[in-house]
Amino acid sequence: MYEFVSGPFALISFAIFFIGIIARIVWYVKGLNWQLDRVAYSEKLSDGITGAARSLFHWLLPFNRTTANHPIFMVVTYLFHICLIIAPIFLVAHVVLIEESWNISWVTMPDKVADYMTLAVIAAGIFFLIRRLVEPNVRFLTNAWDYIVLGIAIAPFITGYIAYHQWMDYKFWLIVHILCGEIMLIAIPFTKLSHFVLFFCSRIQIGMDYGIKRGGAKGRGIAW
Amino acid sequence: MAEEAKSQDLPPLVTRKPVKTQEDLDLLLADKGVRYYKELEVFPVDTAALKKTLDATCKSRIRTWLEICTHCSLCADTCFFYLANDNDPNQIPSYKIQSTLGELVKRKGDVDTKFMINCMDTAWGKCTCCNRCGMYCPHGIDMGVMFSYLRGLCFSQGFAPHEMKIGSGMHWIYNAQMDVTVSDFVETCEWMAEENEEYYPGLNIPVDKPNADIMYTINAREVKHYPEDIAEAAILFHLAGENWTVPSKGWEETSLAMFAGDWAGCKNQVEWVYEAMKRLNPNRMVVTECGHAHRATIIEGPYWAGIKTGQTPVRSMHYVEWVLEALETGKLKIDPAKKIKEPVTLQDPCNYIRNGGLCDVTRKIMSYIAEDFREMQPNREHNFCCGGGGGLNGIGRYRKERNIGMKVKRDQILATGAKFVVSACHNCWDAIRDLEEVYKIGIKWSFLKPILLKMVIVPDHLKPKE
Numbered sequence: 001m002y003e004f005v006s007g008p009f010a011l012i013s014f015a016i017f018f019i020g021i022i023a024r025i026v027w028y029v030k031g032l033n034w035q036l037d038r039v040a041y042s043e044k045l046s047d048g049i050t051g052a053a054r055s056l057f058h059w060l061l062p063f064n065r066t067t068a069n070h071p072i073f074m075v076v077t078y079l080f081h082i083c084l085i086i087a088p089i090f091l092v093a094h095v096v097l098i099e100e101s102w103n104i105s106w107v108t109m110p111d112k113v114a115d116y117m118t119l120a121v122i123a124a125g126i127f128f129l130i131r132r133l134v135e136p137n138v139r140f141l142t143n144a145w146d147y148i149v150l151g152i153a154i155a156p157f158i159t160g161y162i163a164y165h166q167w168m169d170y171k172f173w174l175i176v177h178i179l180c181g182e183i184m185l186i187a188i189p190f191t192k193l194s195h196f197v198l199f200f201c202s203r204i205q206i207g208m209d210y211g212i213k214r215g216g217a218k219g220r221g222i223a224w
Numbered sequence: 225m226a227e228e229a230k231s232q233d234l235p236p237l238v239t240r241k242p243v244k245t246q247e248d249l250d251l252l253l254a255d256k257g258v259r260y261y262k263e264l265e266v267f268p269v270d271t272a273a274l275k276k277t278l279d280a281t282c283k284s285r286i287r288t289w290l291e292i293c294t295h296c297s298l299c300a301d302t303c304f305f306y307l308a309n310d311n312d313p314n315q316i317p318s319y320k321i322q323s324t325l326g327e328l329v330k331r332k333g334d335v336d337t338k339f340m341i342n343c344m345d346t347a348w349g350k351c352t353c354c355n356r357c358g359m360y361c362p363h364g365i366d367m368g369v370m371f372s373y374l375r376g377l378c379f380s381q382g383f384a385p386h387e388m389k390i391g392s393g394m395h396w397i398y399n400a401q402m403d404v405t406v407s408d409f410v411e412t413c414e415w416m417a418e419e420n421e422e423y424y425p426g427l428n429i430p431v432d433k434p435n436a437d438i439m440y441t442i443n444a445r446e447v448k449h450y451p452e453d454i455a456e457a458a459i460l461f462h463l464a465g466e467n468w469t470v471p472s473k474g475w476e477e478t479s480l481a482m483f484a485g486d487w488a489g490c491k492n493q494v495e496w497v498y499e500a501m502k503r504l505n506p507n508r509m510v511v512t513e514c515g516h517a518h519r520a521t522i523i524e525g526p527y528w529a530g531i532k533t534g535q536t537p538v539r540s541m542h543y544v545e546w547v548l549e550a551l552e553t554g555k556l557k558i559d560p561a562k563k564i565k566e567p568v569t570l571q572d573p574c575n576y577i578r579n580g581g582l583c584d585v586t587r588k589i590m591s592y593i594a595e596d597f598r599e600m601q602p603n604r605e606h607n608f609c610c611g612g613g614g615g616l617n618g619i620g621r622y623r624k625e626r627n628i629g630m631k632v633k634r635d636q637i638l639a640t641g642a643k644f645v646v647s648a649c650h651n652c653w654d655a656i657r658d659l660e661e662v663y664k665i666g667i668k669w670s671f672l673k674p675i676l677l678k679m680v681i682v683p684d685h686l687k688p689k690e
Binding site: 027028029032033037038040044055065066068073135137138140141142143146190195198201202203204206207212213214216220222224 | 288
């Protein structure tokens with residue numbers, strides 16, 4: 001089993017992930033239409049790039065305009081995403097595995113730091129879960145997929161934490177952990193998790209929209 | 225029985241086509257909406273056509289917005305309808321769009337009449353397309369844009385509010401949002417010039433003058449209900465020494481077709497204005513104190529007309545931009561003793577602030593005309609809709625919803641302590657007038673033109689000879 005999940009299935013899931021997200025980006029860009037969207041994307045490209053850069057920069061920083069109204073949520077969200085992306089990429093065990101398989105490697109972070117980051121992801125996940133269950137507006141909007149997607153996103157971290165600390169059957173939890181990670185990779189192109197790349201597409205589009213034609217065209221240079 | 229048979233003989237009021245004849249328009253006007261909405265309740269959805277339209281026009285931008293919404297509810301408190309309705313979750317922008325357009329897309333257009341009526345009631349009665357929610361969504365999901373798109377789908381299926389159908393029809397028949405003809409317009413201009421010439425010798429409203437610096441375009445209701453607005457514009461251009469003109473054809477800048485989602489009507493309307501630009505060859509175009517007119521003809525119009533650069537055939541600007549230019553260059557001089565002394569606040573119209581970027585312009589104007597200017601909170605790009613945007617002011621079916629929504633603007637105004645609101649937008653002006661009528665908070669409201677006329681210095685050579 002371990003051989004399968006860490007061998008061919010890992011390859012398959014990475015392939016689906018990379019091909020999938022590239023397909024989503026290509027589909028997104030191909031679907032943009034200057035006349036339907038009413039944005040002169042190519043004719044006013046430089047205004048568009050400025051607007052897009054402003055939009056991305058503003059919304060990639062933790063203290064954006066929505067933070068003022070929802071500081072706790074935004075800070076937790078920010079931490080969640082940072083840790084979720086950084087920890088698995090720079091974890092020693094992951095880098096070693098990749099080096100053994102494909103003979104490439106990169107810098108790693110101390111296990112202690114990765115451990116805290118993992119805990120942060122799990123804690124933030126629990127925060128999101130409770131918020132979905134308790135906050136009336138969020139609960140009103142939530143459907144089953146929102147829980148499933150949240151589960152898919154934090155499962156690799158919970159199982160990874162259990163496996164790393166060897167609390168129970170290490171081999172079993174290791175396999176479950178790898179499987180969960182692979183499920184997440186496969187799910188990204190096909191679910192809301194596609195915001196992994198579509199967040200950037202959407203922000204670039206709205207930044208271009210405002211930069212080219214709306215409040216940004218004659219505006220005072222705020223980020224949209 | 226007899227009555228039923230009679231109503232069956234009447235031609236239908238609800239159709240999937242825009243109204244393009246006077247006869248059909250008269251029928252709608254005579255109805256007042258009663259038979260219209262009754263017919264709508266049993267009007268079938270052409271699901272095949274709806275699917276075809278979705279396939280052709282609902283592309284990656286909108287589909288992505290609908291898909292990646294994480295249901296985080298951060299948009300809730302950005303919507304004035306949500307706030308005005310005591311935080312009713314049914315008013316969360318995300319919910320409103322997901323339960324209408326979101327479902328429509330999911331079901332590939334396979335929906336029934338009841339569903340479409342809910343779409344209509346949401347797209348016009350619960351959203352003014354102010355685009356404020358999109359400014360706060362971390363994913364950049366602009367629900368105002370999507371509701372505008374949904375309006376187009378509804379209109380194409382015949383599910384548009386009575387007044388929207390009439391408004392779009394007016395544009396098809398009169399090239400104006402009201403039944404104002406070219407001769408009505410030209411005669412009103414002549415009348416206004418004559419009426420005021422005694423006080424402003426040499427006052428003239430030049431019609432169809434080629435190669436002028438400014439081509440001025442207006443809102444049909446100025447002709448129909450507020451001709452003095454045209455006179456005021458003429459006097460201010462006259463005092464500023466402008467070389468200006470109005471086009472006999474192509475003078476109407478507004479677009480109820482845009483509020484209605486009648487995209488073919490939008491194209492037809494703006495092309496009328498663009499033809500005037502080409503015919504008269506002015507240096508630039510100035511549009512009257514109207515928000516959606518600016519949005520329709522200057523911001524969106526070029527795209528409807530198929531102009532790839534997204535720019536109007538000649539450079540175009542809102543009236544407030546002209547006012548600031550005239551004040552800064554000294555073409556108009558203000559008598560400092562006549563500046564507004566009482567506290568005064570300013571309405572930021574969504575259609576040329578969030579969607580036009582002119583917030584600094586209006587503030588600079590305020591510094592010229594007011595001694596005690598007070599900002600609403602929030603303001604500028606963050607300002608709330610007046611409550612009557614997106615055509616909502618004119619729709620009888622949603623009067624109650626509109627009046628509830630206006631509470632947010634009411635409280636914003638009250639918090640400034642000012643009893644005077646400057647509103648350089650017809651729609652906002654109406655909504656603020658109506659909110660005074662409904663809530664009686666003791667405020668005055670005004671366009672810029674009458675304010676400027678009261679304080680502008682008339683140069684000696686333009687004064688009447690006693």
